[in-house]
Amino acid sequence: MNRFNLYGDLLFESIKIIGTKPQHLTRHFSRLMKGAALLNFETDSFDFDIFEKEIINSIKKYFRLKSNNSNIARLRFVLYRNANGFYLPDSNKVNFYTEIFSFEPSLSIEPVSVGIYAEQAKAPGPLAGIKSGNALIYVLASIRAKENKLDDMLILNTNGNIIESTSSNIFWFSNGKWFTPPLKDGCVAGIMREIFMEENVVTEKSCSLNDLINADKRQLSNAIQGIRDFVIIT
Template sequence: MSDQELFVNNNGKIISNTGHSIAAGNRGYTYGDGLFESMRVMNGKVLNLGHHFSRLTEGAKILKMRLPAFYTTEFFQQQIEELIQMCKISEGARIRLSIDRLGGGTYLPDTNEVSYFIEIYPIEQNLFGLNAKGLEVDLYQDIKKTKNILSNFKTKNGLLYVLAAISAKEKGLDDMLITNDNGQILESSHSNIFVVSNGVLYTPSLSDGCLAGTMRMQVINLALKNGLKVYECPILPSNLLVADEVFLTNAVRGITWIGGYRTKRYFNTTARKIVTFLNEEWDV
């Protein structure tokens, strides 16, 4: 895949992803003044675009961005499909759709109009699969995630997640778990989290401040559809010590199981079932 020619869509203009593509003064770059969605491609088709676009539009309202009327699911479906075809992707890939406020102004923007940017990157796996070795994780203590109106959305301010991921690498771990000011576990540096005890799934509530992940919601729906109980409730570190399984979810990777938290070890029976449900759901 290294020699595969890739392109990006810069607000309707298709250009090579190897050249300059962001204009000076871009507010997503200068102020983090934007939102983004990461999406999975399977068999050359983007998955779950409707839910991603819904979260994007909700986030834009919070950020007081003015989306054009032609920004619809159908519009971005067309733009993404064109990019997939131009990049000759027939199996798996990840897509990042960004919305930035137009350049101009300082902290006070000159306008609330926006532009969009779409990137695509092939991945080796076409179907969702489970990691062979469970992740080793711990708690990230340096920064807490404070609950506010931005907590559930993917904004361009990702420093908390960047520093958590760096901390994991420095400690020889695979990931870090992020907590809120009440000490409740919300997510990891890149995913939502589920805890399994006695066959029941537990995941943090959106009201606690976790990301409103599209895969999180899909896993909840698939679990309920297949007869598994799911509860949205606070997750404390003590809950991890008595859990049977812990797994992470995000739109691109699907399900990633955790093998250990400190001295505690976990199974992956339920995680394997969820992966099967996902692939059956997206049998495109």
């Protein structure tokens, strides 16, 4: 087995493809490079041109071979430490690969149903904001969501604050203002979170269950599915 899969020693970006065009590519690359610096990846031989070329070539191949008529897809770009060894790698050099999956956006206008996942908590810290191979809490929360016939689960940090869902950042609107959990609470630095905060006046605030229950509006955001309303099922 590859070392990077065994230890989750990788970063990934999930990129939405519309009409063969990758969305928000420079934002994805910027986040990828911030994560690479945190993980001590050596990226001297990896730059935006390589990133973009790999993605464009993968998209062309996918749409040339695909059998359906959809012009929307989901691309996963994985950057990993290309090394041997156990916990201690013998190199910090990187390699990468891409995968593309068909994606049909939901046409439902119904809010997403979410519960609270309280069996495990996510610790805040620099690594909490990156998209790495360490995703067990999201796996377990997704299993619970399915068991409870819910669309998603909200994740708590070790301080008991709600920080995100399994795949989305959260926003809530209350008393005429938008709010979202701060990155220091442990949520992923989402692409749509970044865009939403550029386009709206948003206050960063630690989130309690009461904040969401009493909110006038609650929304999930991610780069693939965009912005969706949600309701909490307790």
